[in-house]
Amino acid sequence: MAIGRGSGREERREPRFDASDRSPDLRVTPADRPAGGGPRISAVEPSFEPRPDGRREPNFGQADDDMARRPERPKASYWAWVMGRSRPARKRGGDRRPPRRGLIGRMISVVVVLALFGAVGVGGVVTYYASRLPPIQNLEVPKRPPNVLLVGYDGKPLANRGETGGASVPLSEMPKFVPQAFIAIEDRRFYDHWGVDVFGLLRALKTNIMRGGVSQGGSTLTQQLAKNLFLTPERSLERKVQEAVLAFWLERKFGKQKILEMYLNRVYFGAGAYGVEAASQRYFGKSIRKVNVSEAAMLAGLVKAPSRLSPSHDPEAARARADVVLAAMADEGYISRDQAQTAFRVSPPSPAPKPEGAVGYAADWVMDQLDALVGLYDEDLVVETTIDPQLETEAERDLADAIARRGPKLKISQGVLVSLGPDGAVRALVGGKSYAESQFNRAVEAKRQPGSAFKPFVYLTALQLGLNPETVRVDAPVQLKGWNPENYSRRYGGPMTLTYALSRSINTVAVRLGVEVGPDKVVQTAHDMGITSPLSPNPSIALGTSEVSPLELASAYAPFANGGFEAKPYIVRSVKTAQGEPLYKRPTTEPKMVVDDERVGMMNSMLSETLSAGTARGASLPGWQAAGKTGTSQDFRDAWFVGYTAQFVTAVWLGNDDNSPTNHASGGGLPVEIWSRFMKRAHDGMQVALLPGDWSPHVAAYPDQQPGGDVYQTGPGQAPPEEPYDGGYTAAPDERVVRERRDVNPLREPLGFLKKLFGGG
Numbered sequence: 165m166a167i168g169r170g171s172g173r174e175e176r177r178e179p180r181f182d183a184s185d186r187s188p189d190l191r192v193t194p195a196d197r198p199a200g201g202g203p204r205i206s207a208v209e210p211s212f213e214p215r216p217d218g219r220r221e222p223n224f225g226q227a228d229d230d231m232a233r234r235p236e237r238p239k240a241s242y243w244a245w246v247m248g249r250s251r252p253a254r255k256r257g258g259d260r261r262p263p264r265r266g267l268i269g270r271m272i273s274v275v276v277v278l279a280l281f282g283a284v285g286v287g288g289v290v291t292y293y294a295s296r297l298p299p300i301q302n303l304e305v306p307k308r309p310p311n312v313l314l315v316g317y318d319g320k321p322l323a324n325r326g327e328t329g330g331a332s333v334p335l336s337e338m339p340k341f342v343p344q345a346f347i348a349i350e351d352r353r354f355y356d357h358w359g360v361d362v363f364g365l366l367r368a369l370k371t372n373i374m375r376g377g378v379s380q381g382g383s384t385l386t387q388q389l390a391k392n393l394f395l396t397p398e399r400s401l402e403r404k405v406q407e408a409v410l411a412f413w414l415e416r417k418f419g420k421q422k423i424l425e426m427y428l429n430r431v432y433f434g435a436g437a438y439g440v441e442a443a444s445q446r447y448f449g450k451s452i453r454k455v456n457v458s459e460a461a462m463l464a465g466l467v468k469a470p471s472r473l474s475p476s477h478d479p480e481a482a483r484a485r486a487d488v489v490l491a492a493m494a495d496e497g498y499i500s501r502d503q504a505q506t507a508f509r510v511s512p513p514s515p516a517p518k519p520e521g522a523v524g525y526a527a528d529w530v531m532d533q534l535d536a537l538v539g540l541y542d543e544d545l546v547v548e549t550t551i552d553p554q555l556e557t558e559a560e561r562d563l564a565d566a567i568a569r570r571g572p573k574l575k576i577s578q579g580v581l582v583s584l585g586p587d588g589a590v591r592a593l594v595g596g597k598s599y600a601e602s603q604f605n606r607a608v609e610a611k612r613q614p615g616s617a618f619k620p621f622v623y624l625t626a627l628q629l630g631l632n633p634e635t636v637r638v639d640a641p642v643q644l645k646g647w648n649p650e651n652y653s654r655r656y657g658g659p660m661t662l663t664y665a666l667s668r669s670i671n672t673v674a675v676r677l678g679v680e681v682g683p684d685k686v687v688q689t690a691h692d693m694g695i696t697s698p699l700s701p702n703p704s705i706a707l708g709t710s711e712v713s714p715l716e717l718a719s720a721y722a723p724f725a726n727g728g729f730e731a732k733p734y735i736v737r738s739v740k741t742a743q744g745e746p747l748y749k750r751p752t753t754e755p756k757m758v759v760d761d762e763r764v765g766m767m768n769s770m771l772s773e774t775l776s777a778g779t780a781r782g783a784s785l786p787g788w789q790a791a792g793k794t795g796t797s798q799d800f801r802d803a804w805f806v807g808y809t810a811q812f813v814t815a816v817w818l819g820n821d822d823n824s825p826t827n828h829a830s831g832g833g834l835p836v837e838i839w840s841r842f843m844k845r846a847h848d849g850m851q852v853a854l855l856p857g858d859w860s861p862h863v864a865a866y867p868d869q870q871p872g873g874d875v876y877q878t879g880p881g882q883a884p885p886e887e888p889y890d891g892g893y894t895a896a897p898d899e900r901v902v903r904e905r906r907d908v909n910p911l912r913e914p915l916g917f918l919k920k921l922f923g924g925g
Contacts, residue, residue, distance in 0.1 A: 664773070
């Protein structure tokens, strides 16, 4: 009879394999069933009994007690192994399986894996872009482009030249709030990072995300310096990676203080200013050593947008940005809140200096000569010049005011004023009406016809060949191979002394003298005196038809002022490094004598008549003996006056760049007016000195003769009545030919005139 769950069923009988009563009954009874709902196990488990021969036989009898007592070992999970547990977590609920990991755990695993892959990728990118840099062990910080500081005759700064616009200043010489302002606004954690500020990058990223655009950068001062030194300003991943690599290298090689000094001396501030010194000079007109806290804050604020935040472009925007910098300085503890709030009231920024004026012409001329004086240079230089800052300012103002006042009426658009010492030292040089409008240096580079301002060299040549100021020549029409130079007034005075002819600028007498002594000798005299431009040795040379520059014409008059010595114009006295090492000093050699003392006296006597009674009689310099000569070229294209004393030689030119005619502007008019105004200022406080030489003419002029002029024309004209007129020549209407009188005896000529006047044989 089978044993089942139902007790009412008939018992099933199992077959028996042995009829013996002693055979075991293999049928399963209810007692063999396990208690509870656990898994069924066999009632009899095999065991192994040792046999006498050493073999073990299975025994299906009673279970081994040790195995029965041994608990089942639960398996540890993978996550427990990853988390480093030494033993598995205790199970709950009996034999139930461990719960699966949740969503957060899986996400963390993914993030960790992605981070690992990202780190590997970033490392690869950094390695690739870093490999495109030059070998780091061979990197050298490029030298800062040299600055050239020009100082005046009084030792005060005049101008800066060079790519940076200002000299380099050590960090120790700057006020402490200058670097503090830059650190507060550009890199607050400057002293806490190693070149790249991770926290700063995250802060900038957060700000940019919140504002929906790029409003804040995460570059450190070291990164900005690395970009300025080695990289281009392009925005790319490669440049940012290389910038970070170089920033780490800079920090390791130089340290914080040196990095800060290099940064402050190289960062760009707009308007061509690189470095805090250049910026301070550009915007405040003083050295960075003398700025106040408000000015330091304004400079620090410029770095973000040099053009938009420039004090000269938008003062309000610059002030607002400076307030932000001051607040940042207060946050960092560099200044107090009260100091930040009262900074602009207590110490406002200095007013912006005027843009570079006429001194720019002098500075440019210095730079043109510098290579020849010191050769190649790679460090900051200091150039001591001969320029007098006060006279330079006065010359610029006098010229600009005169052109603004009378230029439109006279159709004059440009002018030049250059003033030299008797030795050739340039005291003032104005190469045009406005340096801001045109940087072309007309004083040095422009070549114009000097007109009658060239006549002194003709007369000097005649004096050197034996004539004297009392020598008489005839003012009469002359014809030379079809050329008929005449006085502009078409009137002729007959016999007259050389003194009278030169002071009244008689053209026919000058032409006669030029032919008499020979044009080639006139050219030689002019070159000996200081003219360097090529001159054509023809009869018209006497009327100044060959072009010269204002600077060389002024220097050619200097021997009359210094006693007959050559006076080559110069502007550089010495050149030295910023540390004081001398590189050049103008040699003090004995000047060459080009005119003997007697002829110097003769010329000064003759040219003094020009100011007292001749074409420059409008010149005014009370108390001083002065001399000079006016000049007006054909068709009134150029108006000149070159005048001098024992202290200064000053040349003034007026005209137009396109060589167009003026409205009858002559040398005796506006140029004399400008010269007089400047020379009065130049001689203030100076001891009066006479011109060299002691010649005194016995016959100065003939009272019945009319003044001539020095304008040469192709037809008649008329000078404006309000100006002293210095004349010209025209074609002779009657085509009369006057014989050259090369053999005139200077002693007999006055006698012949007296005989004609009073009668007699």
